[in-house]
Amino acid sequence: MAFTAFASDTALAPQQEPTKRGRVALLLLLPGLAYLAVFFLAPLISLILTSLQRPAEFGDFGQYEYAFNVDNYADVFGAYGGHIVRSIAYSSAATVAALLLGYPLAYFIAVTLRRWPVWQGLALTLVIAPFFISFLLRTLAWKQILSDEGPVLGFLQLVQVLPDGARLTGTDFSVIFGLTYNFLPFMVLPIYASLASLDLRLLEASRDLYANAWSSFWRVTVPLSLPGIISGSLLVLIPAAGDYVNASLDFLGGTGTAMVGNVIETLFIETGNYPEASALSVILMALILVPVAFYVLFTRTEDLI
Amino acid sequence: MTRPQPGSLPTDPLIRQLVLQARRATMSRRNLLQFGGLGAASLALAACSSGGGERPQAAEDRSESDKSLIWANWPLYIDEDDEGNYPTLVRFQEETGIEVEYRVDVDDNNSYYGRVRDQLQLGQDIGADTVCLTEWIVARMIRQGYVQEFDRSNMPNTENLLPILNQADFDPDRTFSMPWQGGFAGIAWNKEALPNGIRSVTELFENPDLMGRVGVLSEMRDTIGLIMLEQGVDISGDFSAEEFTAANDVFREQVERGQIRNVKGNSYIEDLQNEDTLAAICWSGDIAALNLEAGDRWEFAIPEAGGTFWNDSFIIPIGSTKKTNVETLIDYYYRPEVAAEVAAWVNYVTPVEGAQEAARELFPDIAEDTNIFPDEEKLSQVHVFRTLTNEEESEFAEQFQSVLLGA
Numbered sequence: 001m002a003f004t005a006f007a008s009d010t011a012l013a014p015q016q017e018p019t020k021r022g023r024v025a026l027l028l029l030l031p032g033l034a035y036l037a038v039f040f041l042a043p044l045i046s047l048i049l050t051s052l053q054r055p056a057e058f059g060d061f062g063q064y065e066y067a068f069n070v071d072n073y074a075d076v077f078g079a080y081g082g083h084i085v086r087s088i089a090y091s092s093a094a095t096v097a098a099l100l101l102g103y104p105l106a107y108f109i110a111v112t113l114r115r116w117p118v119w120q121g122l123a124l125t126l127v128i129a130p131f132f133i134s135f136l137l138r139t140l141a142w143k144q145i146l147s148d149e150g151p152v153l154g155f156l157q158l159v160q161v162l163p164d165g166a167r168l169t170g171t172d173f174s175v176i177f178g179l180t181y182n183f184l185p186f187m188v189l190p191i192y193a194s195l196a197s198l199d200l201r202l203l204e205a206s207r208d209l210y211a212n213a214w215s216s217f218w219r220v221t222v223p224l225s226l227p228g229i230i231s232g233s234l235l236v237l238i239p240a241a242g243d244y245v246n247a248s249l250d251f252l253g254g255t256g257t258a259m260v261g262n263v264i265e266t267l268f269i270e271t272g273n274y275p276e277a278s279a280l281s282v283i284l285m286a287l288i289l290v291p292v293a294f295y296v297l298f299t300r301t302e303d304l305i
Numbered sequence: 306m307t308r309p310q311p312g313s314l315p316t317d318p319l320i321r322q323l324v325l326q327a328r329r330a331t332m333s334r335r336n337l338l339q340f341g342g343l344g345a346a347s348l349a350l351a352a353c354s355s356g357g358g359e360r361p362q363a364a365e366d367r368s369e370s371d372k373s374l375i376w377a378n379w380p381l382y383i384d385e386d387d388e389g390n391y392p393t394l395v396r397f398q399e400e401t402g403i404e405v406e407y408r409v410d411v412d413d414n415n416s417y418y419g420r421v422r423d424q425l426q427l428g429q430d431i432g433a434d435t436v437c438l439t440e441w442i443v444a445r446m447i448r449q450g451y452v453q454e455f456d457r458s459n460m461p462n463t464e465n466l467l468p469i470l471n472q473a474d475f476d477p478d479r480t481f482s483m484p485w486q487g488g489f490a491g492i493a494w495n496k497e498a499l500p501n502g503i504r505s506v507t508e509l510f511e512n513p514d515l516m517g518r519v520g521v522l523s524e525m526r527d528t529i530g531l532i533m534l535e536q537g538v539d540i541s542g543d544f545s546a547e548e549f550t551a552a553n554d555v556f557r558e559q560v561e562r563g564q565i566r567n568v569k570g571n572s573y574i575e576d577l578q579n580e581d582t583l584a585a586i587c588w589s590g591d592i593a594a595l596n597l598e599a600g601d602r603w604e605f606a607i608p609e610a611g612g613t614f615w616n617d618s619f620i621i622p623i624g625s626t627k628k629t630n631v632e633t634l635i636d637y638y639y640r641p642e643v644a645a646e647v648a649a650w651v652n653y654v655t656p657v658e659g660a661q662e663a664a665r666e667l668f669p670d671i672a673e674d675t676n677i678f679p680d681e682e683k684l685s686q687v688h689v690f691r692t693l694t695n696e697e698e699s700e701f702a703e704q705f706q707s708v709l710l711g712a
Contacts (some may be wrong), residue, residue: 060448060449060695061445061695061698061699063421077586080710083710130521144579147580148518148579148580148581149579149580149581150579165516165517167517169581170566171657207537237544248568249523249568249569249709250569250570250572254566254567255560255565255568255709255710255711257710257711257712258709258710258711262710263710266706266709266710268417268419269413269415269416270415270702270706271699271702271703271706272419272699272702273703
């Protein structure tokens with residue numbers, strides 16, 4: 001969750017000279033480094049090694065041995081390429097939807113409610129409140145609401161938006177909806193954090209310079225809240241791309257909505273194909289890293305890092 | 306990592322253990338020095354978990370000195386009173402002095418197996434001295450040498466085992482596994498929506514009114530088993546991979562054209578309840594429970610072409626040190642009157658002969674229920690899915706799962 005750092009207001013703070021790297025600083029870094037080494041680096045190495053295994057000779061179900069079997073990667077690309085594309089499409093759609101819903105909400109809380117701190121606090125609490133209930137329970141509740149005999153589908157059919165045989169659960173829509181709903185607070189909070197420090201005098205100044213509302217929003221507010229937008233988008237995109245709950249058959253998904261996470265789960269648990277599951281995990285990780293790297297490098301984030 | 310040669314070890318089990326432990330310790334230290342740092346540590350971790358083809362050794366039995374055991378089982382699978390006690394188990398503890406920790410730890414065969422397989426491979430304790438799993442996975446564990454052999458002379462009551470269950474192809478003499486409860490997979494339907502009922506899998510798949518309203522089980526052997534039976538294949542016999550694939554193709558077609566709405570494990574119950582599905586391939590005991598809970602709205606039947614009969618069986622994992630205690634426990638549950646008490650509560654098929662007679666006296670209202678005490682006729686309708694070979698298991702699982710993933 002290092003990305004939340006982007007959301008801090010370092011953008012406005014004066015740049016500090018790098019301090020001396022004393023022994024104390026190193027010591028303070030040690031727990032963090034140890035944490036990364038034990039809980040990230042070691043599992044990552046184990047994952048990569050597993051992804052190169054081949055079936056053990058005369059081995060039983062789920063028994064593999066170490067090898068340099070790069071074919072695993074080609075195999076999973078061939079077999080599950082469609083799932084990779086679908087995951088990227090779903091998570092991107094959910095990110096855009098969360099941004100479109102989350103930005104106005106964050107703006108309202110951070111700017112409009114700025115003069116009433118009590119209401120602001122209450123609104124923020126409401127954004128976080130769903131987190132007090134388990135993620136799984138909330139998703140199951142949506143499944144009930146969107147079910148065939150549920151109120152939403154009934155209403156949409158009554159007003160003839162959807163034909164009679166239509167349904168919501170198990171469709172692309174319900175999975176993207178679930179992803180958007182579940183990750184929305186991750187979008188709202190970082191944007192809120194950067195808008196909370198928005199200096200309203202800058203907006204006044206832009207009006208003084210004859211900017212209309214749209215261009216002062218587009219040329220002042222948005223650039224100043226860009227750190228929040230970027231970190232919020234990353235915080236939604238990354239977990240959404242790897243999510244396997246919303247798209248699973250037990251929740252909002254159907255047999256046509258499986259994402260990479262569902263494939264990995266099936267390969268690990270049902271078919272005991274650990275090498276292919278690991279290969280797919282590595283691919284997913286690499287695919288997420290690429291756009292993230294570009295995003296961070298080529299958007300205007302130089303004062304963020 | 307090579308293991309020490311078995312020939313070079315002392316025969317005394319205690320010293321043998323010590324030598325083995327000492328060797329293991331020096332080996333991992335040497336590896337650490339060799340590779341240095343974390344990479345090596347993770348390598349060692351990974352290498353340990355992969356394990357070679359070598360079979361683990363059964364742990365030493367310390368039942369005499371430690372009168373306790375841990376039993377892992379599925380939810381709602383033993384008699385339970387209002388305070389959450391298990392009456393039959395309480396009596397067992399009073400009678401034998403063996404303390405039992407009953408854990409509701411299993412909710413899926415594959416995920417439970419995934420959780421404990423590394424320990425099993427190393428012959429370590431898995432946190433349970435006995436566990437009840439479905440027989441197809443029990444068969445795999447026996448094949449891999451992850452299960453301890455029973456001493457049947459400690460379990461005289463197991464002579465009460467129903468004859469039909471005494472012919473398991475993976476364990477012909479029942480020396481590694483002993484049935485706990487079983488059940489049937491058949492078809493259930495919503496009585497209001499389908500007053501005429503459903504008699505076959507074909508009807509389930511062809512009825513246009515059920516378009517998108519059919520659920521099936523994510524347990525491969527039940528769903529594909531019913532389709533294969535419908536196609537006239539003997540699932541207990543030596544069927545071919547082509548016959549499996551033919552059934553799987555029907556399954557795929559019905560999923561793709563949308564007749565089958567959902568493919569699920571235990572949670573298919575919710576779909577029946579909220580009427581996303583109006584008919585489903587499902588398990589016998591569940592529908593009885595659902596009708597009690599949510600009004601008498603569903604009916605269960607074995608299709609005309611036949612249903613599947615599965616069993617969950619006790620096994621003693623290789624790392625358990627309480628073998629004799631577990632054998633005492635199993636022996637207790639094979640007393641007809643105890644078996645009847647459990648059956649009256651869980652509504653599944655009891656494997657104990659004589660339990661029906663006991664139930665006629667103690668629990669007359671369930672004694673004639675053929676879903677609990679199947680008669681000859683019922684047993685002639687159901688079939689046990691034969692044990693698959695290692696290759697078949699991988700190949701079939703892959704085919705079946707590819708439908709679920711839409712691949």
